Amino acid sequence: RTSISPLRKINKTINSYALAKNKEIETLQKNAAFRREFIADISHELKTPIFAAQGFIHTLLDGAVDDEEVRYKFLKRAAKSLNSLDKLVQDLLTLNQMESGVIKFHFEKFDLKDLILEVIEELEQKAAKRDVLIRFFYDKSKTFVTTADKDKIFRVCQNLISNAIKYNHDGGEVEVILQTNKSQHSVEVKDNGQGIPPEDLKRIFERFYRVEKSRSREKGGTGLGLAIVKHILEAHHSKIAVSSTLGKGSIFSFSLPVEKEKKKESSDK
Ligand code: ADP
Numbered sequence: 558r559t560s561i562s563p564l565r566k567i568n569k570t571i572n573s574y575a576l577a578k579n580k581e582i583e584t585l586q587k588n589a590a591f592r593r594e595f596i597a598d599i600s601h602e603l604k605t606p607i608f609a610a611q612g613f614i615h616t617l618l619d620g621a622v623d624d625e626e627v628r629y630k631f632l633k634r635a636a637k638s639l640n641s642l643d644k645l646v647q648d649l650l651t652l653n654q655m656e657s658g659v660i661k662f663h664f665e666k667f668d669l670k671d672l673i674l675e676v677i678e679e680l681e682q683k684a685a686k687r688d689v690l691i692r693f694f695y696d697k698s699k700t701f702v703t704t705a706d707k708d709k710i711f712r713v714c715q716n717l718i719s720n721a722i723k724y725n726h727d728g729g730e731v732e733v734i735l736q737t738n739k740s741q742h743s744v745e746v747k748d749n750g751q752g753i754p755p756e757d758l759k760r761i762f763e764r765f766y767r768v769e770k771s772r773s774r775e776k777g778g779t780g781l782g783l784a785i786v787k788h789i790l791e792a793h794h795s796k797i798a799v800s801s802t803l804g805k806g807s808i809f810s811f812s813l814p815v816e817k818e819k820k821k822e823s824s825d826k
Contacts, residue, residue, distance in 0.1 A: 595764075598764070598765050599649065602645060602765060602779075602780070603642065603645065603646075605641075605774065606638040606639065606641040606642040606645065607638075607642065609634070609635075609638040610635045610638035610639050610642070613631045613632070613634045613635040613638070614631075614635055616631060617631050617632070617635075641774075641777060641779070644777070644779055645779045645781075648779045648781040648782070648785065649781065651781075651785055652764065652781055652784055652785055652788070655785065655788040655789070655792075656788070662706040662709065662792055662793075663706050663707075663708075664704050664705060664706055665704065665705075665706075665707055666702060666703070666704050666816055667702070667703065667705075667707050668700055668701050668702050668703075669701040669702075669703055669710075669735060669742050669744065669813065670695050670700075670701045670735055672707065672710060672711055672714065673693060673714055673733055673735060673744070674693070675711070676711060676714040676715050676718055677691050677693055677718065677733065679715065680715070680718055680719055680722060683719070683722055684722045684731070687722060687725065687727050687728075687729070688727050688728045689722050689725050689727070689728070689729050689730065689731060690729075690730050690731070691718065691722075691730075691731045691732075691733065692730065692731070692732050692733070693732075693733045693735070694732065694733070694734045694735070695734075695735040695736070696736075696737075699737055701735055701737055701742045702815070702816040703742055703813040703814060703815065703816050704814070704816050705793055705813050706789075706792075706793070709789045709792070709793075710789070710793075710813070712785065712786075712789060713786050713789050713790065713811065714733075714744065714746075716782040716783070716785070716786050717746040717786065717809045718731060718733065718746055719782075720748075720782065720783075720809075721746050721747070721748035721750065721807070721809075722748075723776045723777075723778065724748065724750045724751055724776075724807075725748050725749065725750035725751070725806075726750055726751065729748060729749050729750050730748070730749050731746065731747070731748050732745075732746075732747040732748075733745070733746055733747075734747065737815060738815075739815065740814060740815055741812040741813070741814060741815060742812060742813050742814075742815055743810060743811070743812040744810060744811055744812070744813075745808055745809070745810040746808070746809045746810070747806065747807075747808045748806045748807055749805065749806040750806050750807065751803075751804065751806075752801045752802050752803040752804050752805050752806055752807055753768055753799070753801040753803070753807055754768065754803055755801075755803075758799060758801060761783055761799070762783045762784055762786075762787045762797070763784065764780065764781055764784040765780040765781065766780065767780050783797070790811050793813060795811050795812055795813060796811065797809060797810070797811050798810050798811065
């Protein structure tokens, strides 16, 4: 008696079909808007170093080239702008490949402590230039073996420590703290630099988001570093966490799984 009439049945089907189609259209529109915004952002970011290099070269062509000192200075600046452009294009390619899933991750066993020591060694000169001290804390009696993509985790540590130097004040300090428990190794990168305002904190992982655009560019940033870090850690089923106090400094942290030592077989039964 309470059965639905055929007409109502058809109506119901049509309605749910229309609803699904509407959703599909909405998603397509959102994707198109996202793509437009992305292209606008990229164009703007690419233009900045191109304009700068053009400016220096045109000034040289307009006569500055005759003065040896000015010539050297302007050529150096043009080269620096082209380096930024190169870095930007490389970061864009990396991010694009990660987002489209093209990039392959190669997991291997390695000790996180050794990797962090390598990163610090690479960045020591950069830190010394600003008189920033990097200190690394870990328990020497422990090992920090994990299975992860070594090159990509190198990139994560490099980006976080490099930011801790870049956004620090001259004479500041960076602390890298590596700890371990039964299942996870945790890495903390702590600086006592300028800090990040609370309203910016959740947005710094978005591509091209910077707290102070011009200052960050001046420091050689592409605005893509943390977006890449986030992707890499997601591919490791990990997450990046941040806490910051304006004027006091920031702490970025992430964890990776502890590589279980052969014990498994005996505990299996
Ligand atoms: P960038 O290439 O500009 O450094 P990132 O994606 O690495 O880009 O970082 C995004 C923004 O987050 C930076 O421009 C900067 O404003 C802010 N930021 C990142 N790390 C720190 C830090 N340790 N202290 C203060 N601000 C930071």
